[in-house]
Amino acid sequence: MPDIPVFDQGTVLTAISPREAIEQVREGFVEYAGGEWQMPPKVYLDAPPNGDFRAMPARGAGLAILKWVTSFPRNPEAGLPVVMGVICVSSAADGEPLALVDVRSVTALRTGAVAAVAAQELAREDAASVGIVGCGLHGTWAGLCLAAAEYGPGVCYDPDPEAAGRLAGELGWEAGTREDALACDIVTCVTPGSEPVVLESDLRPGLHLTMLGADGPGKAEAEPAAVAKTELFCDDWEQACHGGELTGAVEAGLVSRDDVTELGDVLTGVAPGRSGPEAVTLFDSTGLAIQDLAICLSLLGAHRAGRVTAGTVTL
């Protein structure tokens, strides 16, 4: 077997700018919605009592990827990341391994990028200010990608004031309260999903919400009653209704399939976006392997073009 390039965290983040990640992720949703890219459902492997693993395959543009990624929410107490793992990239033509890629950097880029794509498609045309609720790794990248998409300035809120201050400093924005963040035009929530941070009483005409935190059963960042009062969009209905922000409202009978539009259908013009400037839109991001594929495609392109160097491994 030939040597396989290995892209570590620093290499990925050097190779791909937030702006490029946004374009690639947008394109990935378009290809998937158009049937060009394939994505079987992700598989969960429980690892009680601390977390779980997800195996996420996708195929498109001549590549087949498998993302093997953890969620161990209490890991930071032990100084370890919540999200760890690797993405295996293979040729879809003959199966040959083409690359191994750090999972944290790709996940951060593609999660931040979809917040920007959703804002571009679903927020009011005149939306500018951004509230970030939850300033951990993915909140940071949501902020970086929204800023790269020329949104902001905005307000960063986190129960840990140091985290909020750090992100606000990085972006040149302000740190503030949850209420300050929710008063912005575009609000992106990236919390652990263990309690609601968006209540029905927080909704205002014209608001756009992107909910990134609920990526598995039992997690939610908004009250079901709040969810049910918005115009609903998601990345993938199957994932969102079973293990996303929509799940609580679906289980309560407040929301059904017909109430929810997939982002790819908005991007391809199959379905409309927000109904008007006064609507409240909510985008539920559960995280799709096609987003990871989009970033890997960009990474391999940069490598082939000589814009990034990689280590190698022999298998």
Next chain:
Amino acid sequence: MPDIPVFDQGTVLTAISPREAIEQVREGFVEYAGGEWQMPPKVYLDAPPNGDFRAMPARGAGLAILKWVTSFPRNPEAGLPVVMGVICVSSAADGEPLALVDVRSVTALRTGAVAAVAAQELAREDAASVGIVGCGLHGTWAGLCLAAAEYGPGVCYDPDPEAAGRLAGELGWEAGTREDALACDIVTCVTPGSEPVVLESDLRPGLHLTMLGADGPGKAEAEPAAVAKTELFCDDWEQACHGGELTGAVEAGLVSRDDVTELGDVLTGVAPGRSGPEAVTLFDSTGLAIQDLAICLSLLGAHRAGRVTAGTVTL
């Protein structure tokens, strides 16, 4: 992230003898049957027109693995292996990546090993001679593992006489015809599964058959009528009835769940093995991630004990 050990093909095959592979795979089946090890169903990602990918997760003994493996049957025409990929090994306690492992060597070892375990459990007590039908990579490892379990000598058959002669030479056995191979006590078939190599007329009292080649929909190595005439065993009913040797007989209504015993239930004494010396037994191996986990567990043990060295990679 700390450096991750990488075990290439040569390292795996040096570290783990066929005899150890057999013991480990046996233990893996016991742990899985006892509910100690977990294994969600494998996921297929089609890659038309040439092949497919499988994502195979499993957890046990403190490890969680994901096997990302191809089947591209026509690859040898281009000088590439049918089976390529990588196994990601992580800690089940905190998700930390522990190793990356070559997929070919682990697949060969665990596939060969299960042929030996099945023979030990299901063949007649006085069974000795071995017929190998199909002398490619996995046929070779089935032969090596059966020999390590002190079966043989036997007969190697392949439509390519050179392949048969090579394996016979390696084992100190004979090359022969399909009929010669099928006249042995223990017959192991490892063909592409595109046409039957075991007919109803080949069955003789006391025969044990292990069918390794049918690992996906549409593949079969024995006529459904032959399958239906044997005492049936498999590694995993769900896989075997949908994409294994049993599938044709199940679809023809000749075989149902009650006719088939899982190997783990025989190993743990929950179910009997062959009914007597005159019975014909057939074991359908579809290939389980718990087998790969068993080999990886052994490999990491050898590494910790300093019996094997590995390269490293930084993610």
